[in-house]
Amino acid sequence: MAPGPDRGRLVVNTDECKGCLLCVSVCPPKVIERVSVLNRQGYHPVAYKGAGCTACGFCFYACPEPGAITIFRLVKSA
Numbered sequence: 379m380a381p382g383p384d385r386g387r388l389v390v391n392t393d394e395c396k397g398c399l400l401c402v403s404v405c406p407p408k409v410i411e412r413v414s415v416l417n418r419q420g421y422h423p424v425a426y427k428g429a430g431c432t433a434c435g436f437c438f439y440a441c442p443e444p445g446a447i448t449i450f451r452l453v454k455s456a
Contacts, residue, residue: 386433387450388426394446395423401437401447410437 388410395417401424402410409430417423433451441447 384429384431384452386431386452388431388437389448389450390424390426391446391448392417392423392425393419394443395421396443396446397421397423398442399424400440400442404436404440406434406436407432 390410392413396419397412399412402408402412407430409427410424411427412422413425414422431449433449435449438447438449
């Protein structure tokens with residue numbers, strides 16, 4: 379299924395991510411994926427696929443690491 383229009387933007391601090399994949403499991407549009415490269419702490423972090431974020435915030439609230447995920451809601455221009 380193709381992602382819908384972006385309503386937000388997800389930013390992952392890969393050095394804070396421990397690769398628990400809780401954010402991946404709760405993401406309704408499934409726009410977060412695990413990457414194959416290791417971060418500085420030796421974990422496989424997650425990354426935003428680049429399109430389709432709804433800015434629901436589920437990933438932010440599911441993440442046990444403060445500062446690992448930041449959500450930006452896009453504002454419609456008038």
